[in-house]
């Protein structure tokens with residue numbers, strides 16, 4: 001569904017991603033794991049075309065017949081509206097504290113695909129129910145909800161939009177372990193409804209709990225890829241072996 005070929009990213013003369021090639025299979029949950037600074041977020045920024053000023057990407061990122069690195073701004077805007085959905089580390093930063101959830105969830109979901117407010121209320125209430133959230137939260141403010149509930153609200157919006165690809169960058173690092181497990185369960189629900197998922201993490205527990213496939217990055221390079229079952233059982237690269245050893 002998405003394939004990077006020989007992707008390199010330079011920022012101000014430093015190469016932060018070096019000739020990386022990987023494949024994100026349709027319908028699966030793929031985890032990209034690696035230590036801080038290994039280039040995970042820059043890889044995601046390249047595919048969303050939101051690299052910081054001064055950064056330059058080369059190679060190819062193939063998605064829906066396009067090379068995203070060469071797509072026009074209009075093509076990228078259309079993809080970001082409908083096909084891609086992103087969830088970041090701390091959901092509370094995604095919400096305006098002084099605006100009720102109803103308006104904000106509308107903007108993140110129905111507003112993106114042109115549904116009116118009445119259609120939104122009806123469909124969103126059903127989705128919230130599926131996620132064990134009360135419809136009352138639509139009348140609340142973000143500060144009245146927990147971090148885990150806000151992340152679940154982002155999943156609700158993704159379920160509404162039905163994007164082709166959900167990109168979740170460290171979505172659980174601000175959550176405690178119990179809420180993290182719950183979040184991963186809801187992420188799986190989204191995946192089962194047809195959305196391919198790319199999850200960026202430095203936490204092997206998240207990979208083991210949530211992913212089917214994994215991509216291991218170190219210092220800007222991909223050192224290992226494979227199914228989670230295979231890589232966890234038979235890691236081939238020294239770095240992956242060390243990661244696994246440090247887990248216990």
Ligand SMILES: Nc1ncnc2c1ncn2[C@@H]1O[C@H](COP(=O)(O)OP(=O)(O)OP(=O)(O)O)[C@@H](O)[C@H]1O
Pocket residue numbers: 011016034035036037038039040041042043052202
């Ligand atoms: N805006 C920026 N300007 C210059 N260099 C940057 C910028 N953002 C990141 N970098 C550098 O790019 C490299 C890769 O960073 P990146 O954020 O992709 O790593 P990461 O694997 O996502 O790490 P983390 O898990 O800490 O988010 C790092 O060396 C980092 O210092």
